[in-house]
Amino acid sequence: MSNPLLDVQIRRIDPEVPLPAYAMPGDAGADLRTTEACELAPGERTVLPTGVAIALPEGYAAFVHPRSGLAARCGVALVNAPGTVDAGYRGEIKVIVVNLDPRDTVRFERFDRIAQLVVQQVEKVRFHEVAELPGSARAEGGFGSTGGHAAVDGDAGGTAADKGGNRYASVVSDREGQ
Numbered sequence: 597m598s599n600p601l602l603d604v605q606i607r608r609i610d611p612e613v614p615l616p617a618y619a620m621p622g623d624a625g626a627d628l629r630t631t632e633a634c635e636l637a638p639g640e641r642t643v644l645p646t647g648v649a650i651a652l653p654e655g656y657a658a659f660v661h662p663r664s665g666l667a668a669r670c671g672v673a674l675v676n677a678p679g680t681v682d683a684g685y686r687g688e689i690k691v692i693v694v695n696l697d698p699r700d701t702v703r704f705e706r707f708d709r710i711a712q713l714v715v716q717q718v719e720k721v722r723f724h725e726v727a728e729l730p731g732s733a734r735a736e737g738g739f740g741s742t743g744g745h746a747a748v749d750g751d752a753g754g755t756a757a758d759k760g761g762n763r764y765a766s767v768v769s770d771r772e773g774q
């Protein structure tokens with residue numbers, strides 16, 4: 597028995613834009629479309645309008661996530677992925693896209709799907725200040741603390757394998773033939 601769907605009010609700012617829709621049953625993200633055509637040169641970014649505004653119930657937020665096809669095939673990413681749409685936001689949802697491809701210009705046509713919107717329940721917390729935080733196994737470990745540090749080509753180790761054998765990618769500087 598699937599959960600009843602959460603009702604989210606939506607206003608079409610662009611009367612012709614198709615409403616966000618889930619491509620496949622069970623999808624988490626509803627695709628958002630740009631209402632403006634645009635071209636992005638390598639490295640260029642822009643804010644694209646989606647032509648819709650929503651009213652999320654209190655206790656929910658919507659997150660603007662990238663589409664993997666745009667990332668894998670075109671090198672298009674979202675600068676602030678995931679963008680956070682607050683429950684109280686009534687303005688147009690916009691998508692901050694960037695072209696990370698080093699060579700090709702990417703073009704979006706009007707109504708191309710450029711991102712996906714994932715609606716989630718979120719906790720609102722009250723921050724309670726303490727002088728000392730409770731201990732934990734991770735403690736202050738972060739930013740590579742689990743090992744497998746990437747090595748820049750030519751480093752003494754030369755590979756990204758660490759003592760534990762965990763690997764990150766190897767960082768290969770000045771790639772031939774780029």
Ligand SMILES: O=c1ccn([C@H]2C[C@H](O)[C@@H](COP(=O)(O)OP(=O)(O)OP(=O)(O)O)O2)c(=O)[nH]1
Pocket residue numbers: 660676678679680681682683685688689690691692
């Ligand atoms: O990718 C995004 C991110 C945000 N928003 C909208 C919805 C959100 O509720 C509002 C504010 O978002 P956020 O708090 O991330 O922006 P900000 O730069 O922090 O604005 P402020 O500094 O005013 O909070 O902007 C979008 O439409 N797309």
Ligand SMILES: [Mg+2]
Pocket residue numbers: none
């Ligand atoms: Mg904010």
